[in-house]
Amino acid sequence: MTSNRSTAWPAPAKLNLFLHVNGRRVDGYHELQTLFQFIDYCDSLDFAVNDSGTLTLHSEMEAVVANSDNLILKAAKSLQDYTGTHQGAEIWLDKKLPMGGGIGGGSSDAATTLVALNHLWNTQLSQDELAKIGLALGADVPVFINGLAAFAEGVGEKLIPVEAPENWYLILTPDVHVSTAEVFNDPLLPRDTPKLSMDDLMSSDWHNDCQPRVAERYPQVAKALAWLIEYAPSRMTGTGACVFGIFDTRQQAEQVFAKLPAGLCGFIAKGTNKSPLALRLTQR
Numbered sequence: 115m116t117s118n119r120s121t122a123w124p125a126p127a128k129l130n131l132f133l134h135v136n137g138r139r140v141d142g143y144h145e146l147q148t149l150f151q152f153i154d155y156c157d158s159l160d161f162a163v164n165d166s167g168t169l170t171l172h173s174e175m176e177a178v179v180a181n182s183d184n185l186i187l188k189a190a191k192s193l194q195d196y197t198g199t200h201q202g203a204e205i206w207l208d209k210k211l212p213m214g215g216g217i218g219g220g221s222s223d224a225a226t227t228l229v230a231l232n233h234l235w236n237t238q239l240s241q242d243e244l245a246k247i248g249l250a251l252g253a254d255v256p257v258f259i260n261g262l263a264a265f266a267e268g269v270g271e272k273l274i275p276v277e278a279p280e281n282w283y284l285i286l287t288p289d290v291h292v293s294t295a296e297v298f299n300d301p302l303l304p305r306d307t308p309k310l311s312m313d314d315l316m317s318s319d320w321h322n323d324c325q326p327r328v329a330e331r332y333p334q335v336a337k338a339l340a341w342l343i344e345y346a347p348s349r350m351t352g353t354g355a356c357v358f359g360i361f362d363t364r365q366q367a368e369q370v371f372a373k374l375p376a377g378l379c380g381f382i383a384k385g386t387n388k389s390p391l392a393l394r395l396t397q398r
């Protein structure tokens with residue numbers, strides 16, 4: 115083990131408690147309104163800083179995604195380029211979050227890399243500067259950098275912190291990869307949900323406009339939702355494929371989890387309005 119290894123930087127997952135599609139911009143991107151909340155289910159990253167400037171990543175996910183395509187190395191390189199630092203890092207990723215399921219693991223890994231290396235390299239960028247670098251890597255990176263549950267607008271970059279109920283969730287992970295681009299290119303995707311104002315945020319009808327089309331095209335998602343909805347209010351997160359059921363207590367979530375039939379997989383997590391990454395920073 116390298117002696118200067120800084121360990122256990124969390125990269126939490128997120129849920130989109132709702133995802134409303136309000137319109138389509140001329141550049142083809144969609145105007146969204148969404149409510150991001152973190153859950154206490156995380157990837158974990160270790161970092162060892164070096165003076166040679168080299169960036170290396172150790173991860174079992176290399177079998178699925180080449181290291182050169184990994185958002186962790188892209189984030190570290192972006193921070194080097196932006197700050198001009200000559201420092202590098204050896205990075206270890208313990209991957210727990212299912213990939214491509216709409217819970218934001220890649221974006222969260224990128225955000226944790228930016229926040230941790232800004233700290234360990236002492237490059238002293240502000241949160242806003244880190245969020246700007248992060249946005250170029252993915253629309254969901256800024257919320258992970260800010261570390262607070264947020265109402266988001268635009269393509270997800272305009273963030274207003276909110277206190278959402280910190281429920282317990284049973285999250286089901288259908289074994290299917292849903293392409294975000296494919297969902298947004300679907301001619302039948304509803305794109306006309308009226309915009310909410312902050313005042314009616316908590317009292318309005320929360321839904322996910324992508325859910326009906328994804329459920330229709332992916333029977334595994336439809337099956338997970340059909341089962342879960344029998345026990346709790348349930349929705350899809352992001353563009354899928356994961357779906358979550360909402361519970362008041364861990365015990366209620368566990369009772370339903372115990373009934374999970376063969377062929378469905380999932381996990382239990384607690385919603386949290388302050389990211390475990392933000393908590394890690396304050397503990398330093």
Ligand SMILES: C[C@@](CO)(OP(=O)(O)O)[C@H](O)COP(=O)(O)OP(=O)(O)OC[C@H]1O[C@@H](n2ccc(N)nc2=O)[C@H](O)[C@@H]1O
Pocket residue numbers: 130133142143144145146148215216217218251252253254268269270294295296298351352353354
């Ligand atoms: C919609 C969200 C909600 O959290 O879905 P999930 O990725 O979490 O499922 C995200 O903001 C997704 O953001 P991000 O993950 O950066 O999207 P990308 O993969 O870059 O988008 C792939 C493609 O989807 C389309 N796209 C994406 C976001 C958006 N607001 N409008 C779009 O039309 C674009 O064609 C884009 O090229």
Ligand SMILES: Nc1ncnc2c1ncn2[C@@H]1O[C@H](COP(=O)(O)OP(=O)(O)O)[C@@H](O)[C@H]1O
Pocket residue numbers: 179183184185186212213214215216217218219220221222223224352354
């Ligand atoms: N560190 C990473 N973790 C997860 N996915 C990554 C990572 N780096 C690059 N990717 C790529 O990003 C894609 C989307 O990842 P992820 O964030 O898990 O999905 P989603 O945005 O649907 O939650 C993956 O399928 C993978 O190709």
